[in-house]
Amino acid sequence: MSSVADDLHHDEHHDHKPAGIMRWLLTTNHKDIGTLYLWFAFIMFLVGGAMAMVIRAELFQPGLQIVEPNFFNQMTTVHGLIMVFGAVMPAFTGLANWMVPLMIGAPDMALPRMNNWSFWILPGAFLILLSSLFLEGGGPNFGWTFYAPLSTTFSNDSTALFVFSVHIMGISSIMGAINVIVTIFNMRAPGMTWMKMPMFVWTWLITAFLLIAVMPVLAGAVTMVLTDKYFGTSFFDAAGGGDPVMFQHIFWFFGHPEVYIMILPAFGIISHIVPTFSRKRLFGYSSMVYATASIALLSFIVWAHHMFTTGMPLFAEMFFMFATMLISVPTGVKVFNWVATMWRGSISYEMPMMFALAFIVLFTIGGFSGLMLAITPVDFQYHDTYFVVAHFHYVLVTGAVFSIMAAVYYWLPKWCGKMYDVTLAKWHFWCSMISVNLLFFPMHFVGLAGMPRRIPDYALQFADFNKWISIGGFAFGLSQLIFLALVIKASRKIGEPATAQVWDGAEGLEWEVPSPAPYHTFETPPEVK
Amino acid sequence: MxxxxxxxxxxxxxxxxxxxxxxxxxxxxxxxxxxxxxxxxxxxxxxxxxxxxxxxxxxxxxxxxxxxxxxxxxxxxxSAQLGRSYRQGMSWFIFSEIMFFAAFFGALFYTRMIAVPWLAGESNNAMTNEVLWPGFEAMWPLTQTPGGTTTQAMGWMGLPLVNTAILLISSVTAHFAHVALEEGKRARLKLFLGITIVLGLIFLFLQVEEYVHAYRDLGLMLTSGVYGNTFFMLTGFHGLHVTLGTLMLIIMFFRVLKGHFDKENQFAFQATSWYWHFVDVVWVILFVFVYII
Incomplete structure (x- = not known):
């Protein structure tokens, strides 16, 4: 196997690419742009993580000691914005850029120049958001959900910059999503029929639909915030006939599909890794496809479960409760299928599989706490407590982020041509696995006991738990530096050379090109049987 | 294939x-x-x-x-395949634009059907009305806000109706231009494309007139409560899109004069034409829900 890959490797010399920074600034190559997205996401992950460290340092003990409450609010706000729009979403877009053309046998993304544009507007957007923290009066401090009237009547003047930076993030996501959809619709290799498409491609296709449908709604929401704050409209002001609760409706109409935007590609990744390391085909492929589509459809009719305590009519509370619970059915189908794939498989525990297994267990915990939150009367107690924080960090950190890490371990040999450092990988996994649970699991307890979120101080009885949560947080943050070292090592081509197939159970077009993947692949489409 | x-x-x-x-x-x-x-x-x-x-x-x-x-x-x-990529890309772009308008239509429906009646005490909000906004009565167009700002409503007869007719006709002429292009009748193409551009410009001119009328005669302003908000945001963003569409049409006109486009090679023209139909459809919905009903 490796000799074939080595032979192909020599064909690389015709890859002409300019050297230096201009290569990255002007590139139209899907692999370059994928790499840019992934590094950008990683840097943002560390920046957003540093903000989480500030939050946890302040909460290490009760009382106000390290930062001003206003700065604490800015940290929770910008931490959320960065992790959602700067880390998780660009990471998935980077993976899509790298892997979708390879998986469907396309020479590149369908619209390569637009692809460059959609990446390079992102750093500008985050530069604006981050630099607003240093303005007089500080940056955005109203929570990443920027509820009115916090973001309208009571916000500072960095709000305008916040609005326009969110606009740019939205433009970037929409262009990225259009590119993914068109690539998948139009550039599949001959014979790659819909129901032969790899799961990652399917999940990303559906994610891209969600993105195009809801990112413009977010743009509408921030625009209304802008005009309410600066131009005297009263969309979210009862005195003019508006309603602050309407903000929440519009925001969560975007926000709820958004959380599936951040988890569906993760489902796709896990659906590749579990079969590879179980040396079996994915159990229930078509039910996976239908489950993904059902989750996406349902995600449009559950938004108000974020708003049970806003005083909606009883009918709405009931409807959104039951619709939300309905989502657990297709999600359950997925978890069942992953477990069934492993059943009687010949499983090996390489690092991608370890992260995938951690994902399945921990994401399911996050899913169950979500089910608890879906129950309206119970949510009255849980709303805005640390129980909610625990829930969405289980689905986003041990869900989305763990799946991204699994994907990096899985495809890094394909990208760099070198295996990752196994020792570092084991340290990274176990440190992360232990610390992340120390970090987030006790949040369930303090949340159930009534500790509110987004407050820099707390009652004395929460002190012990919060100390351990903070220790878990610092440990989890530091563990990611191991990951950084590992990725730098592999990208500097240090390590054992990888074969084309890399993993012996791996199937799919991406494993038929050499490792590292040449600059241009599939210039003539392969035949898929 | x-x-x-x-x-x-x-x-x-x-x-x-x-x-x-x-x-x-x-x-x-x-x-x-x-x-x-x-x-x-x-x-x-x-x-x-x-x-x-x-x-x-x-x-x-x-x-x-x-x-x-x-x-x-x-x-x-x-290649033909690239042409398909462009067309699909344009369609999805237009879809994203529709969703942008949907946010503002959503705001219109929500304030009109829910927020305003609730402020007047409907559903379980009797005390909201009694204590916070005593004497406020629900109405649409909301010519008197709970806070007391008053305005007059914009009727649908007159300018808006004329503008609707203009935009609808321009959509038809844009289609005729497209048909002429497909049939290779260049003179007809130039004629109908020119008419479409002129109609677009007239629409924009009348829209400005209408805004002047609203501000000067009706006291209907962007700050006149949710009726004014939704009116100006929806018609304003629509006007912005018509402006962009007209610019695109003008560029297409110059390209046609230079001899560009034929039956096979016409993506830019087609995309502009789709865009024009899209702003037309948005207007029709807007006319019904903002002006008439």
Whole structure:
């Protein structure tokens, strides 16, 4: 196997690419742009993580000691914005850029120049958001959900910059999503029929639909915030006939599909890794496809479960409760299928599989706490407590982020041509696995006991738990530096050379090109049987 | 179909325009963010200048990018498959625009059907009305807000009706132009494209007249409560889209004069025409829900 890959490797010399920074600034190559997205996401992950460290340092003990409450609010706000729009979403877009053309046998993304544009507007957007923290009066401090009237009547003047930076993030996501959809619709290799498409491609296709449908709604929401704050409209002001609760409706109409935007590609990744390391085909492929589509459809009719305590009519509370619970059915189908794939498989525990297994267990915990939150009367107690924080960090950190890490371990040999450092990988996994649970699991307890979120101080009885949560947080943050070292090592081509197939159970077009993947692949489409 | 699949897909070499466009959007966001604060709060600053610089860079980028694109297209570098990519891309872009309008239509329906009646005490909000907004009665158009701002409603007869007719006719003429292009009748194409542009310009002119009328005679302003908010945001964003569409049509007109486009090679024309139909459909929905009902 490796000799074939080595032979192909020599064909690389015709890859002409300019050297230096201009290569990255002007590139139209899907692999370059994928790499840019992934590094950008990683840097943002560390920046957003540093903000989480500030939050946890302040909460290490009760009382106000390290930062001003206003700065604490800015940290929770910008931490959320960065992790959602700067880390998780660009990471998935980077993976899509790298892997979708390879998986469907396309020479590149369908619209390569637009692809460059959609990446390079992102750093500008985050530069604006981050630099607003240093303005007089500080940056955005109203929570990443920027509820009115916090973001309208009571916000500072960095709000305008916040609005326009969110606009740019939205433009970037929409262009990225259009590119993914068109690539998948139009550039599949001959014979790659819909129901032969790899799961990652399917999940990303559906994610891209969600993105195009809801990112413009977010743009509408921030625009209304802008005009309410600066131009005297009263969309979210009862005195003019508006309603602050309407903000929440519009925001969560975007926000709820958004959380599936951040988890569906993760489902796709896990659906590749579990079969590879179980040396079996994915159990229930078509039910996976239908489950993904059902989750996406349902995600449009559950938004108000974020708003049970806003005083909606009883009918709405009931409807959104039951619709939300309905989502657990297709999600359950997925978890069942992953477990069934492993059943009687010949499983090996390489690092991608370890992260995938951690994902399945921990994401399911996050899913169950979500089910608890879906129950309206119970949510009255849980709303805005640390129980909610625990829930969405289980689905986003041990869900989305763990799946991204699994994907990096899985495809890094394909990208760099070198295996990752196994020792570092084991340290990274176990440190992360232990610390992340120390970090987030006790949040369930303090949340159930009534500790509110987004407050820099707390009652004395929460002190012990919060100390351990903070220790878990610092440990989890530091563990990611191991990951950084590992990725730098592999990208500097240090390590054992990888074969084309890399993993012996791996199937799919991406494993038929050499490792590292040449600059241009599939210039003539392969035949898929 | 399968023959075409093997045609080589055109993957463009590096291009300078996307990064120029990224710089432009960065300047626009920084500039607009500062300009909004400076102009509404009366502060000193350079926001307006940065915004202008950004718009200039954006214009340069658009000209450069489209020039390259047109040259490559005229050089015959593009395949049928690439043409499909462009068309699908344009369709999804229009879909995203529809969703942007949906947010504002959503705000219109929510305030009208839910927020305003609730403020007047409907559902379980009797005390909201009694204690917070005593005497407020639900109505639409909301000519008197709970806070006491009054205004007059914009009728649908007169200017709005004329404008609806103009835009509907322009959609038909745009279609005739497209048919003429397909049939290779260049004179007809120029005629109908020209008529479409003129109709678009008249629409925009009348829309400005209507705004003047609203502000001067009716006292209907952007700040007149949710009725004014939704009215101006919806018609304003629509007007912005008509402006963009008209500019696109004008560019298409000059390209037609230069002899561009034929039955096979007409993506830009087709995209412009789709865009024009899209602003037309949005107007019809807007006319029904904002003006008539």
């Amino acid at each position: 399968s023959e075409q699949q093997y045609e080589k897909y055109y993957v463009p070499e590096q291009s300078v325009w996307p990064i120029v466009g990224a710089v432009a959007l960065f300047l626009i966001a920084v500039g607009a963010g500062n300009f909004v604060v400076e102009s509404t709060k009366g502060k000193e600053g350079y926001g307006g200048w940065i915004l202008t610089a950004g718009l200039v860079v954006l214009l340069v980028m658009l000209i450069g990018w489209f020039r390259d694109q047109i040259e490559e297209s005229m050089a015959g570098k593009y």
